[in-house]
Amino acid sequence: MFELIERWLRILLLIIGTGVFIFIFFQLKHILLPFVISIIIAYVLNPVVRMIEARGIKRLTAVSLLLTVMMGGFALGLIFGVPALAAEIEKIQNRLPQITKDMKVFALQLEGSLEENYPMIGSKPVIGPAFEALEEKSSQLAGNIPSWIMEHMEQIILLILVPFNVFFFLRDGDEWMQKIYNLLPNRYVETVLSVVSEINASLGGYIRGLVVDGAIVGSLIAIGLYFIGVDYWLIIGLITGIGNLIPYFGPVLGFGLAVLVAILGTGGPAAIVKIAVLFGIVKFLDDFFFQVLIVGASAHVHAVLVVLSVFLGGYLLGIVGMIIAVPITVSLQVMVRILIDRYRFKTVSAARERAQADHWVC
Amino acid sequence: MAGFIDDLAERVFQPIRDPKLMERIRFLQTLALLKDLSSTQVGKLLTECIERQYYAGDVIFNEGDQGNALFIVMSGFVAIQKKLDNGDIQTLVNLGPGTHFGELALLDTLPRSAAAVAVDETAVLILYKANFDALVSKRADIGLPIMTAVAENLARQVRRLNEQVFKLQSGVPR
Numbered sequence: 001m002f003e004l005i006e007r008w009l010r011i012l013l014l015i016i017g018t019g020v021f022i023f024i025f026f027q028l029k030h031i032l033l034p035f036v037i038s039i040i041i042a043y044v045l046n047p048v049v050r051m052i053e054a055r056g057i058k059r060l061t062a063v064s065l066l067l068t069v070m071m072g073g074f075a076l077g078l079i080f081g082v083p084a085l086a087a088e089i090e091k092i093q094n095r096l097p098q099i100t101k102d103m104k105v106f107a108l109q110l111e112g113s114l115e116e117n118y119p120m121i122g123s124k125p126v127i128g129p130a131f132e133a134l135e136e137k138s139s140q141l142a143g144n145i146p147s148w149i150m151e152h153m154e155q156i157i158l159l160i161l162v163p164f165n166v167f168f169f170l171r172d173g174d175e176w177m178q179k180i181y182n183l184l185p186n187r188y189v190e191t192v193l194s195v196v197s198e199i200n201a202s203l204g205g206y207i208r209g210l211v212v213d214g215a216i217v218g219s220l221i222a223i224g225l226y227f228i229g230v231d232y233w234l235i236i237g238l239i240t241g242i243g244n245l246i247p248y249f250g251p252v253l254g255f256g257l258a259v260l261v262a263i264l265g266t267g268g269p270a271a272i273v274k275i276a277v278l279f280g281i282v283k284f285l286d287d288f289f290f291q292v293l294i295v296g297a298s299a300h301v302h303a304v305l306v307v308l309s310v311f312l313g314g315y316l317l318g319i320v321g322m323i324i325a326v327p328i329t330v331s332l333q334v335m336v337r338i339l340i341d342r343y344r345f346k347t348v349s350a351a352r353e354r355a356q357a358d359h360w361v362c
Numbered sequence: 363m364a365g366f367i368d369d370l371a372e373r374v375f376q377p378i379r380d381p382k383l384m385e386r387i388r389f390l391q392t393l394a395l396l397k398d399l400s401s402t403q404v405g406k407l408l409t410e411c412i413e414r415q416y417y418a419g420d421v422i423f424n425e426g427d428q429g430n431a432l433f434i435v436m437s438g439f440v441a442i443q444k445k446l447d448n449g450d451i452q453t454l455v456n457l458g459p460g461t462h463f464g465e466l467a468l469l470d471t472l473p474r475s476a477a478a479v480a481v482d483e484t485a486v487l488i489l490y491k492a493n494f495d496a497l498v499s500k501r502a503d504i505g506l507p508i509m510t511a512v513a514e515n516l517a518r519q520v521r522r523l524n525e526q527v528f529k530l531q532s533g534v535p536r
Binding site: 050051052053054055056057058061177178181182186187189190193194197198200201342 | 375378379380383384387401402403405406408409412413414415416420421422423427428429430431488490491492493495496
């Protein structure tokens, strides 16, 4: 009787503790993005650190070596990439009012054509007022990008902390996990280890592969758009690569942006066709080669569950939620499966298992 | 090519190796289970293991528990015990540093055939089955020699058991 009460009390404490953790998580979600990014980067780089550690190198030395090489590469990327990015942002800033005017003319023509061919729609001034508001916003934005940066300085500073966070997560992450294992009661050690190991096995390759896959897809799109002659090829490639982290939605975002730029630019219908072919080829290569070779065994989550979890993650936590939705779903799936297996194992008679011994081994 | 890269890596990393870590790797290489592995391969295995401390009397696992991990004794002693029909506990063997137990869990997840209890303050390395399976599939150069060593050990035990059963059945004194 007391054992049952004790067990239910433990479950209740666990539920309350989880609830408190989730509550705090939601209260602090606006500053969590840099830490989530740091944890993802550290998780992706951990196998490389372990590979260096396997050679008998101390972890601190391994982490320092790896991050030095990476920061060097990142600095080179900044030296060559920032001027090109800045030039593209300046182009957008200068062209934004004209782009908005062009979009308004196009939308008004479309509205007029629809009213002429389908009089039952009736004339209601929708497009005009909507675009007046958009014009006002875009004029403000065109002149105020620097002040937008100032307003969001807190988030930008937190992002700058990412490399420092990555260093500490990489250096101390395994040690922290070790301390948690040491705190566990003996009877729970193997169950917790089994959950952690199987989540790692399911998720590890998936997350690492996704990051590499995003980099390859983003690079291919950027190079392809450059040769097609689409403006802002670098930004669109970057957005497509980052968007690739979000299943199903990311590639659509990149394609939509590229088509929009082509419509508003001087590319014409031919450019749109080329963009569609480019995205089609890259998607084909991604689905049949890159994902198979790089992402490897999938996380074994049903596609409907993936879409649902991404929607839920986006609703609850915005971009952060959309990125971490699939990893959390995979982790929960593994935990539930293992706990069900453990429960089933306890109810199956061990004698019945032994009675199924095959043959005498000599 | 892989051998060349390994040699190059050895020369590059030699000056910055951690002596304590290397000592640990050399200690593990003395285990029968890992005798066929190089220091780099043992180092890789070490990164897949989790270390845990037990105090005297701590139950590492009970007879009948679902087995999911191999344990390597780094320090201290572990008693492998079995419960008899009359309820008494019999210690089958005491395992010291450099030995291993629970290897059957790498082959299947059937119930543990005996219990393991820490005799004094003991440090063990735990290799969980999922990590071992990943090693076998992605690093067969590490996983297969371990699997072979486990199989050889089991084969020796089965032959010994067969002889004992034969002697018991034929009434030949041991």
